[in-house]
Amino acid sequence: MAADTRAPSTPRRTGYGLVYLVLAAVTALELWITTLGLAGSVRTPIFLALSFLKASLVAAFYMHLRSDSRTYLFVFILPVAMVVVFGLVMLIR
């Protein structure tokens, strides 16, 4: 457990608004890419990267992981890492 004493800060509303705009823009971008009919090998990594970006933005700003105690971050990261490991293994038949 990281003994972290930083108190939760209060992000400004504009911070929230900016994040929202980025999330919306990225989603629009994703929808646009689907129309390009790219090959799966190209499409897949792009989409994974973009969704990782979106998820991280929500977790970091809307769930305050950026400013909150690192304990919460640790609590969230361990299972996410495990899911990635498990998911990758399950891709192999």
Next chain:
Amino acid sequence: MNLRRIVTLVVLAVVLIGLGVLVASTVNLMPEEASVQAQMVDRLFRLLMGIATVIFVAVEGALVYAVVRFRRRAGDDTDGPAVHGSTTLEAVWTAIPALIVIVIAFVSFRVLAASAVREAEPVVVEVVGRQFTWEFRYPEADVTSTELHLPVDRQVRFEITSDDVIHSLWIPEFRIKQDATPGRVAEMVITPTRLGRFPIRCAELCGAAHAAMTAEVVVESGEEFAAWLEGQRGAGLPVSPGDLGRRLFSQYGCNACHTLADAVAAGVVGPSLDGIGAAAGSFVPGLDARAYLEQSILDPEAFVVEGFPSGVMPPNFGDRLTGEELQALVDYLLSQ
């Protein structure tokens, strides 16, 4: 550490390792070694036994020694020394086990690789597990049997799958085991080295008669094997309907669960079929022996005999038996 202590430790270590070597080289807990792979596995197993002996005797020995040597003397209410640890010691007993397991992992990997080496033109045997019987197909010879025959000193490649639930093909004398999973074909190679008959057992729980799902592997000379294959192919055209029925009775695994003297079957999962021909007509009013038997084979749940579990006999014989086969089987049973 003073000299005396060092000497004691060295002596202890030597004795222990000697003991380990002794156990590894003399104690044998495994069944007969009947395949090339078995020899490899047993070498590895003996190594592990040696290491295990050293660790076991060392730790249990230290435990017993401490219990005897450091027990509280009567009337002594003082505490022991305030020792909180020893970095050196902790480093040692972290490093040594780490080293040991790395070695074991490496050796295991080598054995695994060696035991899976493919040789040219093996005997291919397709294995199908079914509740509660094994079926062995020889595609080249177009032969199907419930008894596994293998030539000695020639590699066999099993292609193992299942028709219903998961089974596991285990031949202890070969030191191999492979699950038969429906929807998958698992490959496994083995090279028998010893003539004789060895048991085949299902090692994965597959239902009520799991314990009865056994078969035999016959390892024979190349000539005998070829002759057997030839004979099996011939067996396609039986001499008398009785023989056909008798072979169907074991080919479809009836013998796994039912007792029938004529077919040398002694299963106890389902009711005995000795004298069934005479009795079959008397079970269900208005149903003659033939109808009763046919229905009991096609729909096992129709009449479950008192004292025997329902839902055990596979319900799919209707699809698996051809019309002729069904007739032959019923005729055969009626003749019993």
Next chain:
Amino acid sequence: MTQHTLPHSEAFRAGKSLGIDHLKLGVWLFLASEVMFFGGLIAAFLHYKVNAPSSQAGLLSVPLVGANTFILLTSSFTVVQGLAAIRRGSRDGLVRYLSITILLGAIFLAGQAYEFSSLYRDGVTLQSSVFGSSFFTLTGFHGMHVFIGILWAGSTLLRAARGRYSKEDYAGVEVFGLYWHFVDIVWIVLFTIIYLV
């Protein structure tokens, strides 16, 4: 270990010194278990998507679901706006944003219901194929979480309307937000692996 006289109110000092609120930590741990639960379902879905591909996957409509994704993202925005409002001390702001959130959540569920029914009309059902089974199970459980989120938002709304929460006391709103954003993140992932990839 020795004892000194301390009033009970001082009891939990060591924990507090980490700057960790135990309700918040509890919710985060709950979310951790939720991550693993969805992880199991997602792994099952991907396993079949890769190893037992089905033509039925082609029947999914990306534009419709894309719109739904916008809606859910927006609802996350309204939730943080509500939190910001109560932190400023504006309970009316909180009530307003929570109502919008509930509305958006309801629209998302309506959209999902429409998607499901049209898929059923095209013959994609829970029993139609391994794809159908894993698709409806995965998205269905997410929808269920959105529904629970709506109920949670509703109870938070009622409490706010009854005068609970203030500049200093907004933990209840914050933990509801954590749950809602988590459900949003799950959707971001599902949208990618089910519809885009």
Next chain:
Amino acid sequence: MSSEPLAAPRPNWRRYLTWNTDHKVIGVQYIVTTFLFFLLGGVLAVLVRAELIRPGQDLVNGEEFNRLFTNHGSLMIFLWIIPVLAGFGNYLMPLMIGAQDMAFPRLNAVSYWIIPPAGFLMISSFFVGAADTGWTAYVPLSISAPDGQTLWALSVALLGVSSILGGINFITTAITMRTEGLTFDRLPLFVWGMLATSILMVVATPVLSAGLVLVALDRLVGTHFFTVAVGGDPILWQNLFWFYSHPAVYIMVLPAMGIVSEIFPVFSRKPIFGYKAIAASSMAIAVLGLLVWAHHMFSSGMDPRLRIPYMITSMIIAVPTGVKIFSWLGTIWDGKIRFNTPMLFALGFISMFLIGGITGIFLASIPVDLHVTDTYFVVAHLHFVLFGGSVSAVYAGLYYWFPKITGRMFDERLGRAHFWMNFIGTNLAYLPMFLAGLLGMPRRVADYAPEFTTLNVLASIGAFLLATSTLPFLYNAIVSWATGPRAEANPWRARTLEWQTDSPPPPNNFPVSPRVTGGPYDYGEQAPAKPLTPAPAAGK
């Protein structure tokens, strides 16, 4: 402790039968309830061993046999070992960290009250055709199994929820509720064990829940997750199942290791040897434990390339485990050992858990595993870990904290008798199984080849001895709880916080919040320490 209505010393025993948020009441509720399930699971085990005392199916038929061992395993794992250790955690954690209660007392009561109905559900499945596919419930067999299988899945899922809620509560409590001065490097090792276990409860259990959802849907709704004909894959279930069920082994062992880590220093009158190493190894085992699940599937036909990494991680887990065992030896080494019943069981734990640990190496080595997996070798291995290991530690803990929980002392003579019956019974029951497995006896069979008869007779006798060994314990617990001599606050002269308050503790645990100024195991005359003989490691 089996039936407190008979035996509670104080008039207010009824609180144990009602909704109550006091962690001490909940802890006792956990321990007593799960012990009843333990006895029931033991009865099933006796029936299994009775059937196996002779070859042939003479007592029960194959189907009944499958039901017996399936529910034996499920009861022992999901309704005894996992929850009883949670019971210890409930009773002890707040006391050990100087808190008044758990972080979420009401949630705590909920986690307990899920257990009785879940247990009832599992047992009631016997009336609709009990689950008969082993505690592993492999598909597709478990899809076509009788209705009881559905109740089984439901029951296990409920117990999973209880376990997850408990884990959340333990972690939050250990992090946020520690009293002043109780820093992480002063945390009792049992609390460290509960912390590591709770991480596994929170991270691993939900994956099993997901798997159970798929099985239940296949059985009830007709989905096709495991319908092979349309592309369903049985191996998927095995991955989901073992992703939880291997960590579950550590869920069942880490708190047990914590219990004996509390006992050794007290009865050796010495500080724990290598506190940091023991605490760190618990965490290492927890994290590594999440990465080894597929070593249960070496023979399943999974991708062969995948097997190697799992073999390596499985081997590495032996290292932190060894560190613990050596540290315990270092603790009793040069001490002033007192052989009270708790210490006897703790010593028994080391000696038997060691056998389970060493045979684990055999199973991690793929070529050997391919011969012994799914045989009685595995049965012996897991019982040495979970019975010789975990259950011994549970008994050790029950005796050690009996004075604290009940406020009365138990009878040492009966305790010793119990220990020796249990110790001999365990080895007699499970050692022969190793040989049976190596020689070719598969597990989960109601019938076996005649050549295995002698080994099975020995195992059955051992099992019957184990069953008998619970009688002196029950008598001791009940009678001592009712009429035993009053226990003082700290009969063992221990230093951890739970002993610094009355026995049993008052409703708020401490008259005033303690402030911690020293380590939990600062025993020993403060004279300069003698150099320590490294004999524990000498053998290797």
